[in-house]
Amino acid sequence: MSDIDVHHLAAAYALDALDQRERAAFEAHYERCDVCRADVLEFRGTMAEVAGALSTPPPPSLKDRVMADIAVTRQLSPSLVAPVPAPTGRSRGSWAMLAAAAAVIIALVVGVVAFNGGNDDDPFNDELAAVLEQPDSRMIELDNQSDLDGMFKVAWSPSMGKAVLMGENLPVAPDGKAYELWLISGDQSMAMYVLDTAGDGQVHRSVPTPAEPTAWAITMEPVEGSAVATGDIMFIAEV
Amino acid sequence: MGVLRPLRARHPEPVSVDPDDIVGALLLRAGRGDQSAFGELYDELAPMVHGVVLKVVRDPAMSEEVTQEVFVELWRLAARFDGTKGTARSWASTLAHRRAIDRVRSEQASRDRNDRDAQRAVAPHDVVAAEVETTLDVARVRRALAQLSDLQREAVELAYFGGHTYREVAVLLGVAEGTVKSRIRDGLIRLRDELGGEA
Numbered sequence: 001m002s003d004i005d006v007h008h009l010a011a012a013y014a015l016d017a018l019d020q021r022e023r024a025a026f027e028a029h030y031e032r033c034d035v036c037r038a039d040v041l042e043f044r045g046t047m048a049e050v051a052g053a054l055s056t057p058p059p060p061s062l063k064d065r066v067m068a069d070i071a072v073t074r075q076l077s078p079s080l081v082a083p084v085p086a087p088t089g090r091s092r093g094s095w096a097m098l099a100a101a102a103a104v105i106i107a108l109v110v111g112v113v114a115f116n117g118g119n120d121d122d123p124f125n126d127e128l129a130a131v132l133e134q135p136d137s138r139m140i141e142l143d144n145q146s147d148l149d150g151m152f153k154v155a156w157s158p159s160m161g162k163a164v165l166m167g168e169n170l171p172v173a174p175d176g177k178a179y180e181l182w183l184i185s186g187d188q189s190m191a192m193y194v195l196d197t198a199g200d201g202q203v204h205r206s207v208p209t210p211a212e213p214t215a216w217a218i219t220m221e222p223v224e225g226s227a228v229a230t231g232d233i234m235f236i237a238e239v
Numbered sequence: 240m241g242v243l244r245p246l247r248a249r250h251p252e253p254v255s256v257d258p259d260d261i262v263g264a265l266l267l268r269a270g271r272g273d274q275s276a277f278g279e280l281y282d283e284l285a286p287m288v289h290g291v292v293l294k295v296v297r298d299p300a301m302s303e304e305v306t307q308e309v310f311v312e313l314w315r316l317a318a319r320f321d322g323t324k325g326t327a328r329s330w331a332s333t334l335a336h337r338r339a340i341d342r343v344r345s346e347q348a349s350r351d352r353n354d355r356d357a358q359r360a361v362a363p364h365d366v367v368a369a370e371v372e373t374t375l376d377v378a379r380v381r382r383a384l385a386q387l388s389d390l391q392r393e394a395v396e397l398a399y400f401g402g403h404t405y406r407e408v409a410v411l412l413g414v415a416e417g418t419v420k421s422r423i424r425d426g427l428i429r430l431r432d433e434l435g436g437e438a
């Protein structure tokens with residue numbers, strides 16, 4: 001899907017008029033796109049006015065049921081509001097997670113793939129939808145700690161044992177180098193995948209998850225892949 | 240490509256709310272576990288939330304269920320409300336619409352519903368009429384909708400009220416997907432300008 005196509009989905013997105021696959025693809029894009037974010041915000045404000053004109057009070061009994069429900073419903077913590085908050089001084093700590101775990105590294109999948117996602121016959125879209133349909137699925141955006149543009153999101157489902165990686169606006173890796181995805185589970189770092197981007201800066205890839213992730217990270221490694229991370233952490237999200 | 244800089248931290252912006260956003264203020268209090276604030280919030284938002292859900296879902300009993308789900312979710316998520324990303328009312332209407340859409344899509348929209356929607360769409364001024372509650376808002380919104388071209392209005396209505404994806408709307412209207420995408424976009428820009436002008 002080209003950038004222009006993605007931008008033009010903002011209105012349809014604000015109307016919830018995208019199917020699940022396009023919704024996920026658009027969400028991966030718009031958080032890093034000022035234009036789309038502003039558009040969605042505005043369009044939602046507009047539709048909120050339309051929504052106001054639809055006002056129809058529910059039966060009064062509904063309030064009792066809602067109040068009874070919320071009295072026994074735990075609220076989510078506000079600390080998760082932040083889009084992957086990054087504690088200060090994490091540099092060393094996070095790195096330690098990768099480096100100190102060298103002895104127990106499991107190199108899982110090492111291969112180099114250029115992948116141009118977004119078209120409809122694309123098996124990736126089905127894989128992403130399948131993961132997102134799982135009740136225990138989660139999606140997280142990795143904090144970009146490099147000075148490069150671009151973003152990564154990972155969606156995964158522990159019950160399926162599968163994760164999908166989405167990257168957007170990524171610079172092509174320098175000659176002889178490639179991005180590498182790491183799954184960190186407790187004190188283990190697992191090399192998950194080595195990837196390069198196609199010319200359009202997008203990466204779409206699904207990988208098995210052999211363990212429950214406690215963090216996801218991306219480093220720059222030699223193109224043949226590393227079993228032990230050697231580059232700085234470029235993107236990371238703690239789960 | 241540049242050299243990688245050492246890690247830098249990004250701090251979230253503090254949660255804030257527009258002082259004029261009464262609903263947002265209630266939501267913040269609700270986020271701290273204040274059930275009575277949530278009760279007031281319910282009174283403020285229930286007609287809108289229920290109205291959106293009913294419009295999309297149609298079935299009254301199912302609409303009540305979905306409305307209940309939406310409010311429980313608003314309660315669960317209240318502490319995550321971020322006033323810098325739109326008003327609380329907008330957040331609630333987005334959530335209400337999304338939940339209604341999820342419900343109708345999981346119910347596998349029946350053929351009858353599609354047919355009825357297609358018929359509704361060609362009667363433009365019927366759109367909001369059935370749910371008239373706050374007549375001033377309704378008149379404004381209806382006037383704004385009337386400024387859209389027929390195709391823009393049909394596309395927006397089939398998507399937002401009918402709960403169809405833009406691809407489904409293209410089939411219903413017998414036009415190209417790209418055309419629907421751009422009509423939806425043009426229509427929303429027009430609506431925004433019309434409504435914004437009178438707000």
Ligand SMILES: [Zn+2]
Nearest residue numbers: 007033035036
């Ligand atoms: Zn964009």
